[in-house]
Amino acid sequence: MIYLLLKALYIVAVMTWIGGVLMQAFLLRTVVRQRLPLLPDERSVIGAAVRWDRRLIAPAMLLAWACGLGLASQGHWSMMPWLNLKLALVLALSAVHDIQSGSLRRMLDNPARPPAAWLRHASAVVLCGVSAIVFLVVLKPG
DSSP, X not given: OHHHXXXXXXXXXXXXXXXXXXXXXXXXXXHHHSOSSOOHHHXXXXXXXXXXXXXXXXXXXXXXXXXXXXXXXXXXXXXXXXXXXXXXXXXXXXXXXXXHHHHHHHHHHOTTSOXXXXXXXXXXXXXXXXXXXXXXHHHOOO
16 A cells, blocks of 8 residues: 555656656747847746746655655665666756756846756757656566
8 A cells, every 4th residue: 555655646746847847948948049138027937937846846856756766665676777777867857857947046046147058958858758767667678
């Protein structure tokens, strides 16, 4: 029963986290295409995204990490090669989340400073990473 509850919490946390990261990627892609400085409405949207990140997306990421490590422990998967690769991919997704969050916060502090150009492709990076993780978890190769 504990395993199933942990699994359900993990799925909800991952869906919330990845949905938020994709929303951030979309917002950053939109802002990168626009002229600077930001209009008041644009600053308002970015401010709302930063608050959303602090209140929901970042806690969901932490919950996903905690539940995921708990599931790996209960499943006795600690030395499996597929899990090590999955952890590396999740770490990379965590880094993308952190970079996007930082870019949004910096834009609020200094609206004339645009986000890094590579962030235009963050949504593709996130979707490829999530797809690879799903394949690893379902197939458990190696």
